[in-house]
Each structure stands twice: as structure tokens, then as C-alpha cells.
Amino acid sequence: MQLRSKYFTYPVISEDTFFYENSFFTSSVEQTLDGYNIKLKLKATLINPELEDMVKTEDVLYAHHIECTQTCFRKVVLTNESEKEFILRDGDVNGLVQICSFLVANKDINKYSNKLFSSDFRGFRFDIEKGCIMAVGNQVNLRINKIRDDLANTASIFSIVPSRDETITNIKVDISGNKIVVVIPQETFSIYSNMSSSLDIQPVMHSMLIIPSLVYALTEVKDSRTHLYDYEDYRWYRSLRKAAEKMNVKFDEECLANMDPFDFAQKLLDSPIPKAVNYLRGDNDEED
Structure with missing residues (x-):
């Protein structure tokens, strides 16, 4: 909408009219x-x-x-x-x-x-x-200008794999490689594989699997803020740092000390939890 000069039939306060005094x-x-x-x-x-x-x-x-x-x-x-x-x-x-x-x-x-x-x-x-x-x-x-990068495609830094141990029922996270590896029980992985291709359900999957894993990774980074060089070789760390810098968040000792990993993880993934709740209640359209 472009502001243009307009004629009013009643007094209006504006820069180019003189309908009012001291207003x-x-x-x-x-x-x-x-x-x-x-x-x-x-x-x-x-x-x-x-x-x-x-x-x-x-x-x-x-x-x-x-x-x-x-x-x-x-x-x-x-x-x-x-x-x-x-x-x-x-x-x-x-x-x-x-x-x-x-x-x-x-x-x-x-x-x-x-x-x-x-x-x-x-x-x-x-x-x-x-x-x-x-x-x-x-x-x-x-x-x-949009600032999204690799994190828009979670597959770039996350890998969800089945556990080799059938007795394992918990989810485990491994950040010792280029990707953040999320290890889930075999039966859970089968269900995940069948459902993960649906775009509508992605916020649910992100809320249950990716958010907790990202919180874990960010917490580890925060706790290691005095020797971040340990993570420099990992692609997931460089991607997170790049995304953070575009949000004016620096991966340095001072900034990381004040970081809330749960809050920042949600921001990095564009707040999937409310979208997941909306999906589960049957509302597939995003709120205005």
C-alpha cells in the first residue's frame, strides 16, 4: 500500500493538512x-x-x-x-x-x-x-530477505536410523560425526519410514525426534563453549553456526552461556510444535 494525498470531507490529522491545531x-x-x-x-x-x-x-x-x-x-x-x-x-x-x-x-x-x-x-x-x-x-x-539455509532440509544434518539392538526402547543421539544421528527402536523406525514422506506430518516428526536431538546437540555445544574447536570438523556444527549467525546469534563463549537450547532449537526449526498440535487436532491449515 502506497500512501498518497487524499481529500477528506471531514478533519483528519496528517502531515499535509491543516484541519487541527497543536495536534x-x-x-x-x-x-x-x-x-x-x-x-x-x-x-x-x-x-x-x-x-x-x-x-x-x-x-x-x-x-x-x-x-x-x-x-x-x-x-x-x-x-x-x-x-x-x-x-x-x-x-x-x-x-x-x-x-x-x-x-x-x-x-x-x-x-x-x-x-x-x-x-x-x-x-x-x-x-x-x-x-x-x-x-x-x-x-x-x-x-x-529470507535467511533459510541447510536446516530447512533436516536431512542435511540429521540422520534417523534404526537401532541394531532389538531390546532398546529409548531414543539415542550421536553427535560424533558429520550428522546428528538419531537412533530409534526398530519398530518405531518402521512406522517413521512409512509416515515421514508426508509433508503434513513433518512438524509432528520434528517435534518428537528432531527437536529433542537438536536440544541435546545445542546443550553439548553450550557446555563446550570454551573449546568449540572440538566440533569444527562436523558438518552439523558448521550448519548450526551458520544458521545462528543469520539470526544474529554468535557461537562464542558469551552468547552460548546465555543460550536457552530448547528455545533456540525451536527457532532454528521454525517452531514445529504448535504446527504439530494443530495437525493432531485435524487442522492442516496454518494459522493466520
């Missing part, structure tokens, strides 16, 4: 990485006492319109908070993302007036319909 509305966006996703902090600043009170009562709301033309993604975030966090999922956007912010009526407002109307409109009253724009903020353009 102001502006907006900004901060972005940080959250795993493969983008966490947006949407900020709005409003100066107009009567409209500020209407925000508190939710008669009007801040509306942040997010659009990516390349993926046809569109979302409007409505809130009465001056700061609001929103997660842009990696699969939803790519390239240019435009964010335009407004103040909009959240209901029909009859006979609207404001003490800070400019002299040309002071004393007039207007009927404002729900959804009408009350103030226009800024447009922010973000360039979003």
Missing part, C-alpha cells in the same frame, strides 16, 4: 529477527487529548496496514496500544514490505467535534462511519 500523529517501525521470522515493534504517537481519550475507550484505534506485493500478503493490526509487537512469519513475506499506519474509527461516531479543530472547522460536527481514517501516520518500507 500530531506519527508512527515508526522497528524490526528484529525472531528465529526465521521478523518481529515488528509498531509504534504510534498521537497528540490530541480528545482523540487520545477515544483511543483509551477504543472508539478509535491505531491501524497498522502491512502489505507485501510479492507474496500478496496483507494484514491490518488494530490496537489501542501505542506500541504493539507483531510477528511476520518467514513464509508470508519476501522482498519489499510496506507498513502504513492510521488512526481509524472503531465504530460509527455521530456528531464528532474536537476542541483543537482549526478555526475553519471549529464548532462543526461530523458523522464519522466505522473504518474511516481519523489520522494518517508514516509509511515505512522494509526489505525482507
